[in-house]
Amino acid sequence: xxxxSRRNRVFLVVVDDSAERAVALTYACLRVKxxxxxxxxxxxxxxxxxxEWAGVGALLAQERxxxxxxLLGGLAAQVREITGGMPILLIREGDPREELLKLMAxxxxxxxxxxxxxxxxxxxxxxxxxxxxxxxxRMRVPMTIVPAGLSAEELERVT
Amino acid sequence: xxxxxxxxxxxxxxxLLVGIGFGVGWLSGLFGVGGGFLLTPALLLLxxxxxxxxxxxxNQVLGASTSGVIAQSRRGNVDWVMGVVLVAGGLxxxxxxxxxxxxxRGAGLVDAVVSIFYVVxxxxxxxxxxxxxxRAILRRRADAPARLHQHFWMHGLPxxxxxxxxxLFISVIPPLLVGAGIGLLSAIMGVGGGFMLVPAMIYLxxxxxxVVIGTSLFQVVCVTxxxxxxxxxxxxxxxxVLTLLLLLGGVxxxxxxxxxxxxxxxxxxxxxxxxLVLAVAAMLFWGLIDTPDHMFTLGPG
Numbered sequence: 001x002x003x004x005s006r007r008n009r010v011f012l013v014v015v016d017d018s019a020e021r022a023v024a025l026t027y028a029c030l031r032v033k034x035x036x037x038x039x040x041x042x043x044x045x046x047x048x049x050x051x052e053w054a055g056v057g058a059l060l061a062q063e064r065x066x067x068x069x070x071l072l073g074g075l076a077a078q079v080r081e082i083t084g085g086m087p088i089l090l091i092r093e094g095d096p097r098e099e100l101l102k103l104m105a106x107x108x109x110x111x112x113x114x115x116x117x118x119x120x121x122x123x124x125x126x127x128x129x130x131x132x133x134x135x136x137x138r139m140r141v142p143m144t145i146v147p148a149g150l151s152a153e154e155l156e157r158v159t
Numbered sequence: 160x161x162x163x164x165x166x167x168x169x170x171x172x173x174x175l176l177v178g179i180g181f182g183v184g185w186l187s188g189l190f191g192v193g194g195g196f197l198l199t200p201a202l203l204l205l206x207x208x209x210x211x212x213x214x215x216x217x218n219q220v221l222g223a224s225t226s227g228v229i230a231q232s233r234r235g236n237v238d239w240v241m242g243v244v245l246v247a248g249g250l251x252x253x254x255x256x257x258x259x260x261x262x263x264r265g266a267g268l269v270d271a272v273v274s275i276f277y278v279v280x281x282x283x284x285x286x287x288x289x290x291x292x293x294r295a296i297l298r299r300r301a302d303a304p305a306r307l308h309q310h311f312w313m314h315g316l317p318x319x320x321x322x323x324x325x326x327l328f329i330s331v332i333p334p335l336l337v338g339a340g341i342g343l344l345s346a347i348m349g350v351g352g353g354f355m356l357v358p359a360m361i362y363l364x365x366x367x368x369x370v371v372i373g374t375s376l377f378q379v380v381c382v383t384x385x386x387x388x389x390x391x392x393x394x395x396x397x398x399x400v401l402t403l404l405l406l407l408g409g410v411x412x413x414x415x416x417x418x419x420x421x422x423x424x425x426x427x428x429x430x431x432x433x434x435l436v437l438a439v440a441a442m443l444f445w446g447l448i449d450t451p452d453h454m455f456t457l458g459p460g
Contacts (some may be wrong), residue, residue: 051191051357051372052190052191052192052288052353052354052357052429052432053288053291053357053358053429054291054292054295054426054429055291055358056357056358056361056368056371059361059368060368060369060371063367063368063369064368064369067369
């Protein structure tokens, strides 16, 4: 691979509220550290929905946004510690799966999607289930699924 | 098909009741509100006595809010400590409300007082809602109004507790008072009171919006069930036939409305909701000033 395009590739990590997102993030960071590229973090906000008062709805959206900014800011510091570079921060509003698919279709920078499977035996989680099942044909980039139970040493070994 | 309502002591067309249930359920699903403020006046206009109409309204809100509070608590959006304090206030307020109601019924004033409450509260709420959404429609976006200043007299009150989920350390007195006010309205008007509870929790108490919806629903569910039980027990005003018929229409209507509601734009919907609230207030106001068909009514002695 030419050095240029290797440095430009982007690992997209979805920041949801699952415990396994940390595994996906660590995997992406280690890949970047060892073989180049950048990390992108996507946080999808739940839309404010119906509220009786417009002011309440606006405040709700604003507080969700600043909470997401804080969260991504904290994770960005982690990413920088491992990879030495700042990640791309993306905040979108809507349905998580739809926004993820739309982003991958729209943003040519994204090279690979990194998701971690949920532990336990109730399936890998809704996003992986959708993107490997019914919505697999809408994927525009390859996807890496990281098993949830990987320890730090194992992550070091496989990246 | 006429059915006799044993508690309301009158005959009403069963299909009309199912239809009212459906309409109210549809609108509450569409606008994401409890619907007590629609059902109680609709029943009053049908000629159903105020105590029965109010108890049915509270019951309707209870039904509409229960699934909401379950969904919110699963996502961890309920501050239980704050919820319990609000409910404690709410129970106190609703007990006062029921006593007041019993006293007014004895004095034969209950229909007039319920209507006056509706005209004043819905008139105020409806005007504010219409004004707010007109402003937002004209500017195409709503500004988030600033919260009250971080520290004011409220924060000097004693009995402070830590509300971890709300990230607050405040006195229990303001939430108790807010809860009591809403409980009083709930008992007298047969509404859940979310219209006023949500802004009060945000702007007065400073609760983060993420937990406001779930916590307010929790308060509404507890207080409306208390109002329903107390109405049945003390006023004997819960009509099972009426409730069942309303529920039959209400459940299907709410599903239908919620599906449609997702496709509507926020501002227009809110303006419509505000107009609907004002229309209800105007109708009851007309009922207050219009010359009645029967100049005298028989009270319960």
